[in-house]
Amino acid sequence: xxxxxxxxxxxxxxxxxxxxxxxxxxxxxxxxxxxxxxxxxxxxxxxxxxxxxxxxxxxxxxxxxxxxxxxxxxxxxxxxxxxxxxxxxxxxxxxxxxxxxxxxxxxxxxxxxxxxxxxxxxxxxxxxxxxxxxxxxxxxxxxxxxxxxxxxxxxxxxxxxxxxxxxxxxxxxxxxxxxxxxxxxxxxxxxxxxxxxxxxxxxxxxxxxxxxxxxxxxxxxxxxxxxxxxxxxxxxxxxxxxxxxxxxxxxxxxxxxxxxxxxxxxxxxxxxxxxxxxxxxxxxxxxxxxxxxxxxxxxxxxxxxxxxxxxxxxxxxxxxxxxxxxx
Numbered sequence: 131x132x133x134x135x136x137x138x139x140x141x142x143x144x145x146x147x148x149x150x151x152x153x154x155x156x157x158x159x160x161x162x163x164x165x166x167x168x169x170x171x172x173x174x175x176x177x178x179x180x181x182x183x184x185x186x187x188x189x190x191x192x193x194x195x196x197x198x199x200x201x202x203x204x205x206x207x208x209x210x211x212x213x214x215x216x217x218x219x220x221x222x223x224x225x226x227x228x229x230x231x232x233x234x235x236x237x238x239x240x241x242x243x244x245x246x247x248x249x250x251x252x253x254x255x256x257x258x259x260x261x262x263x264x265x266x267x268x269x270x271x272x273x274x275x276x277x278x279x280x281x282x283x284x285x286x287x288x289x290x291x292x293x294x295x296x297x298x299x300x301x302x303x304x305x306x307x308x309x310x311x312x313x314x315x316x317x318x319x320x321x322x323x324x325x326x327x328x329x330x331x332x333x334x335x336x337x338x339x340x341x342x343x344x345x346x347x348x349x350x351x352x353x354x355x356x357x358x359x360x361x362x363x364x365x366x367x368x369x370x371x372x373x374x375x376x377x378x379x380x381x382x383x384x385x386x387x388x389x390x391x392x393x394x395x396x397x398x399x400x401x402x403x404x405x406x407x408x409x410x411x412x413x414x415x416x417x418x419x420x421x422x423x424x425x426x427x428x429x430x431x432x433x434x435x436x437x438x439x440x441x442x443x444x445x446x447x448x449x450x451x452x453x454x455x456x457x
Contacts, residue, residue: 208309213264213267218261223256227259227289234435245268250357250369264373266309276442277306278442278449285299309372325344417429417432419448
């Protein structure tokens with residue numbers, strides 16, 4: 131969990147980074163003077179080294195990569211950063227409303243844990259529902275806590291639009307991806323189609339009238355990534371490339387696991403109602419994780435986000451115990 135002291139420390143590092151970047155620009159200007167060129171280039175070299183050190187310190191303070199496990203796949207991921215995608219599945223408008231409920235659940239969970247949550251892209255439907263949303267979570271052990279949320283989540287309840295009191299079943303998929311080192315996945319830019327789009331939502335005239343949003347299509351896999359988070363198109367492109375790298379890394383790991391297990395199964399499947407990892411049953415006031423066969427009977431507190439940590443920790447403990455038994 132971030133503390134106030136940690137946040138102040140990170141802010142101070144970022145301020146130092148901005149100062150160094152400004153000095154680098156100034157030395158580049160001095161280098162145009164033949165009499166100052168040699169001294170300016172030497173100064174720039176020193177500043178660039180300082181900049182790299184600061185960037186590493188910021189990354190580690192915000193939640194960096196594991197440096198003591200170079201021989202494991204965990205060495206390539208940042209355990210404190212998770213990229214989460216939620217998509218409405220079967221169930222029409224009710225599925226979109228449920229996707230919105232899940233998004234708010236994770237928002238409140240992050241707030242209660244002092245994690246930062248930054249929305250990357252959102253596609254909203256009618257009646258206040260969400261077709262899809264992606265966001266980045268940063269905080270101590272964020273990825274390790276959230277990674278088991280990947281899969282199909284099913285809800286059983288009477289929708290607000292249902293006048294007959296019938297219980298409907300709907301689904302939404304959740305995919306949790308790690309942030310991976312650039313060296314872990316090599317991107318071939320010739321295989322990526324890049325297009326721009328207008329950013330919907332708040333942000334002023336620049337965001338809404340200028341095409342600052344970016345959409346990437348990875349031709350070999352068909353993976354499409356959209357990002358409208360920042361006002362800067364280059365920054366949105368950078369974020370989208372990070373997410374694409376994470377998706378390809380997970381795909382690579384899944385292929386390796388499939389070869390070992392002799393099967394191929396993704397995190398989400400077809401999003402059919404029968405394929406689920408969790409059920410949120412409102413009439414019975416319970417949440418059930420079907421992978422470990424455990425239920426919790428405080429659904430409102432869980433879906434509000436405030437009791438989610440207990441569920442995540444108990445699920446992780448049970449899944450680890452199952453893995454040890456299978457060894």
